[in-house]
Amino acid sequence: MYHNRPHAHDIRKMKQRGEKISMLYVSTPDEAAAAAAAGIHMLSIEGKVFDAEMREAAGDCFVQVGLPYGGWGQFNGRPLATAEDYLRAAFHYAALGGDCFYCAASYDIQKVLCDNHIAVVGHIGLTPSYITWTGWRAVGKTADEAAALWRHARKMEEIGVFAAELEVVPDRIGQYLSENSSLITLGMGSGKYADAQYLFTEDVCGYGVNHKPRHGKIYRDMSGLLDKLQQERIAAFTAYKADVDAGSYPAAEHTVAIKDDEFDAFLANVQG
Structure with a gap:
């Protein structure tokens, strides 16, 4: 199966060709299998639920594994804190079949992963793991804030980051970042020009219990079912x-x- 699914190289080629990329956050094998059957290109799966069963269910989907950030989660019974912690976790999930790894830690930690040939996904815009600095709002609506997002993107590109979740950023800023950076932009509420469109399964299927975001769209309301x-x-x-x-x-x-x-x-x- 490993040789049948796309790699980071293939996702970059899709961006270069201007192809549309679909992405879903899934948390169960049933959701992963449904996404694979539907032909979804990329899946986001938290490390805490990613195992051999999830990888098998994901089929030929390119899988982003979320590395728990600080106190937000644990790996081997302890929070991820150092570059070595993140590296051990990334190697563990890579052995299970992870294709790229979400890491919202500092540039120096991201660089260690990149230097070890790990495909790293960063974050631009509204970033839940350090939401205390922005609050729950769109990020980049002022010229200064948008410029800071651009500098952030450039820095990640410089250290070798592969992609970045682009969350709740104005559409024209999202377009500029996508068109002027080699990063694969995984757009969540950031307009149609992001390289990929990324939604949570709970929003697509209508059974979310949390706040429904502006960018969420219910395609089948399964809540009653x-x-x-x-x-x-x-x-x-x-x-x-x-x-x-x-x-x-x-x-x-x-x-x-x-x-x-x-x-x-x-x-x-x-x-x-």
Whole structure:
């Protein structure tokens, strides 16, 4: 399978050819398998749920593995803090089949990963892992702030970063960054000129429980189906418990029988 799915080189070629790239955030094997069946190009999967089963479910999709940032998550029981921590995590997930690795840490940590030939994905714009500096808002609506985003993109490009999530940035700024940088821009609410369009499965399928972002679009509203599924699950579990409480489960049809003569021989054997 490894040789059938695209690599960073292929994604760069897609950008050069001006091809549209689709990307989804998935968190279960079922979601990953559905994305692969639909022909989605790229998947974003958090490291905490990325394993061999997820890689298999993702099929030929190019997979970005999210490396947990600081206290936001852990690898091997400890938060990622040093460049060595990030490098160990990246190598671990690469061995499982990760194709690139989201890292919102400092430039020096990103550079260590790049220097070790890891395809690194940075972040431009609204960045949840250090949202305290901007608040939950679009980033880059002033000339000075947009220029800072450009300098950030250039710095990441300089140290060898492969791509960057481009989150809630004005569309014309997103276009300028995409057209004037070798970074693969993974646009989330940043206009149609980003190299890839990136959405969360929960927004596409309508079952998100968090705030629905401006850029979110529901293509199938599955919230009612999932609610009904949960109620049916609860009903099944309740009926099962009632059967156990009443002693009506297991019944004869759920039980392995033994012939009387064999049972009598067993008793004779064990009781001497």
